[in-house]
Amino acid sequence: MRVPFLDLTAQYNEVKPEIDAAVAEIFATSAYVLGKWNRELEAKVAAIHGVRHGIAVNSGTDALRIAMQACDIGPGDEVITTAFTFVASVETIVQLGATPVFVDIDEATYNMDPSKVAAAVTSRTKAIMPIHLFGQLANVSEIERIAKEHGLTVVEDAAQAVGNHYEGKAAGNWGRAAGLSFYVTKNLGAAGDGGLILTNDDEVKERSLSLRIHGMGRERYYYDEVGYTSRMAELQAAVLTCKLARLDDWNRRRGELAEIYLQELSDEAIGLPVTSVGNNHTFHQFTVRHPQRDQLMAFLKENEIDSGIYYPVPLHLHKPYASFGKGAGSLPVTEKVSRECLSLPIHQHLSDEQAQFAASQVAEFCRTAAVTR
Numbered sequence: 001m002r003v004p005f006l007d008l009t010a011q012y013n014e015v016k017p018e019i020d021a022a023v024a025e026i027f028a029t030s031a032y033v034l035g036k037w038n039r040e041l042e043a044k045v046a047a048i049h050g051v052r053h054g055i056a057v058n059s060g061t062d063a064l065r066i067a068m069q070a071c072d073i074g075p076g077d078e079v080i081t082t083a084f085t086f087v088a089s090v091e092t093i094v095q096l097g098a099t100p101v102f103v104d105i106d107e108a109t110y111n112m113d114p115s116k117v118a119a120a121v122t123s124r125t126k127a128i129m130p131i132h133l134f135g136q137l138a139n140v141s142e143i144e145r146i147a148k149e150h151g152l153t154v155v156e157d158a159a160q161a162v163g164n165h166y167e168g169k170a171a172g173n174w175g176r177a178a179g180l181s182f183y184v185t186k187n188l189g190a191a192g193d194g195g196l197i198l199t200n201d202d203e204v205k206e207r208s209l210s211l212r213i214h215g216m217g218r219e220r221y222y223y224d225e226v227g228y229t230s231r232m233a234e235l236q237a238a239v240l241t242c243k244l245a246r247l248d249d250w251n252r253r254r255g256e257l258a259e260i261y262l263q264e265l266s267d268e269a270i271g272l273p274v275t276s277v278g279n280n281h282t283f284h285q286f287t288v289r290h291p292q293r294d295q296l297m298a299f300l301k302e303n304e305i306d307s308g309i310y311y312p313v314p315l316h317l318h319k320p321y322a323s324f325g326k327g328a329g330s331l332p333v334t335e336k337v338s339r340e341c342l343s344l345p346i347h348q349h350l351s352d353e354q355a356q357f358a359a360s361q362v363a364e365f366c367r368t369a370a371v372t373r
């Protein structure tokens, strides 16, 4: 039985009438840029997070870069973050002329280990960027406490955490700003790139609105600072708004599939995802850990089950970011998790039978590996 990692065609087919009508209307009216769909998406996404402002931009990467710039993060500043993430989290810090300072992750949740943060604070530390990986928030209440104690700004990388909350407070409320991603593979995915900045701060909102159109002020063709071209296309805003109505159902379905995996694999010698207390996990990824990860992946492939490695090499071991880290061995948990992690297919169009089959094959591998080790 084939178990695909994603099924974007099934996703489109489910929302086809709404998307097709919206796209036809955009072409019929030639309203391509910063129009009603952008405004509707911004208002709705802000509302589901209980945040005052949403600013739609061209990608999650731009959302992070613009959010940090709007929070005055720049040359000379240090930003404490983690290396077990997609490159954009750290790339944007470096692009702003700031310095990423890596701390290790928590082995259970793969998110920032707050107990490592205080020791990384220096006189140059400006901000902490927790990354809410795989569909649950980092331990933000503890991170918020540390940030307050040291007078630091928090900018949340919520690229994988649309609609997630911790202790009843959604992403976007734990920092001065947060960046969401709507890349095609996300729980809420566009037909291409898209992102959004969440903030309760009026100044960050105004600067973000300006930065997404080249730093232009209220007067046309007058510029306040160096900005970007980062408008979200109306076509993308329309696709996202149509899909947003389904997001709760889709996340519920991901939760059911996660339950199947968790039950079927509960007795096996494999690391399973842990939902930390206070979180609503929406399983952007269902990531397991096994010491023979590459063999497990190959075994699944032989049985027509897709899987993915997020992320194979932590960022402090990549050439452009090595100078910001302390080399191999400096982040032991991050490095171990990178060696062992494997994400199994989990999307709303997977059937129970497909999840059960994938789980049975993982279980079979675990038993064989345990005997031959």
Ligand SMILES: Cc1ncc(COP(=O)(O)O)c(C=O)c1O
Pocket (backbone or CB within 6 Å): 059, 060, 061, 062, 085, 086, 088, 089, 131, 157, 159, 160, 180, 181, 182, 183, 193, 194, 195
């Ligand atoms: C943790 C994380 N941060 C940032 C990004 C960047 O988002 P985008 O791909 O929309 O630019 C992503 C997207 O994959 C991500 O997973």
